[in-house]
Amino acid sequence: EDQVTQSPEALRLQEGESSSLNCSYTVSGLRGLFWYRQDPGKGPEFLFTLYSAGEEKEKERLKATLTKKESFLHITAPKPEDSATYLCAVRSGGATNKLIFGTGTLLAVQP
């Protein structure tokens, strides 16, 4: 069964304190791993798509990496405005063709 697990559930950082969020997955034929950011009361905002092990993508203070079993979202020198819930999702090559979401990591960056 396709599954996505994110850790930690919650993370509190000081401004400027770099860290990483983890997304572990088991899927039959990965057709993409997606990172989204979700602010309270809003829909998820697309960040990155990764397709194959070794792939990396960057956007401002965020960098996403992918291996055959997990993905990391690295946050470098975070700012308070980076506070949000970060969601990871995968799409498998199976018949369902739907996104399977993890439960998210709630990130709080304190000034």
Next chain:
Amino acid sequence: GAVVSQHPSWVICKSGTSVKIECRSLDFQATTMFWYRQFPKQSLMLMATSNEGSKATYEQGVEKDKFLINHASLTLSTLTVTSAHPEDSSFYICSARATSGADTQYFGPGTRLTVL
């Protein structure tokens, strides 16, 4: 970037009434649209997948007669919650995937439904 809009952003209704939520892809055509609901502090739960011009495919446990989905064009999908009850109160989010074959789904801002 791709933009998906939803209307209304919030709605309050009385028990027994029906509520329609619109989802539009503003700058791209979407062959496939998705409807999710999200309870507080929980992740997104897929309700149904709709393809333009076809009947929606509902996830297990989602009542198709209660949650009516229409995907009449490549830029518009609607979700109608029929005979709403307080337990239907939730955050409903639509999502769209472009016809170009790209895998990325873009999400709307969500609609907060409160049923009194």
